[in-house]
Amino acid sequence: xxxxxxxxxxxxxxxxxxxxxxxxxxxxxxxxxxxxxxxxxxxxxxxxxxxxxxxxxxxxxxxxxxxxxxxxxxxxxxxxxxx
Numbered sequence: 001x002x003x004x005x006x007x008x009x010x011x012x013x014x015x016x017x018x019x020x021x022x023x024x025x026x027x028x029x030x031x032x033x034x035x036x037x038x039x040x041x042x043x044x045x046x047x048x049x050x051x052x053x054x055x056x057x058x059x060x061x062x063x064x065x066x067x068x069x070x071x072x073x074x075x076x077x078x079x080x081x082x083x
Contacts, residue, residue, distance in 0.1 A: 017049060025050075029057055036060040038079055042067060 029037070037054040041047045041063040054061040062082040 017046065022053065025053060026057065029053075029059065034059055036062050036083070038062045038064065040064045040066050 037050055037059055039047050039050055039062075042065060044050070047063050051061045051063060060083075062079060064078050064082070066078060
C-alpha cells in the first residue's frame, strides 16, 4: 500500500460536534472514497469521533502522535509507517 495523495479538507464547518457536521463528513468520505482517514491526534480535539466515524463506514484510521509536522516528507514517512 502507498500514499497517493495527502491534502487538507477546507470547507466551512464549525469545529463542534453536531449531527450536521457528521452528515457533511460522511458525505465527503463517500465522495472521495479514501482507504484511510489520517489526523494528528495531538492537534485534533475530535479525533476519537473521527476514528469512530471511520470504523462505522469501513475505512481505516491513522491517528498520528506528533507535536508539529513541518515537512511533507515527514508527514508521508509517518503515514507510511502506520499503514
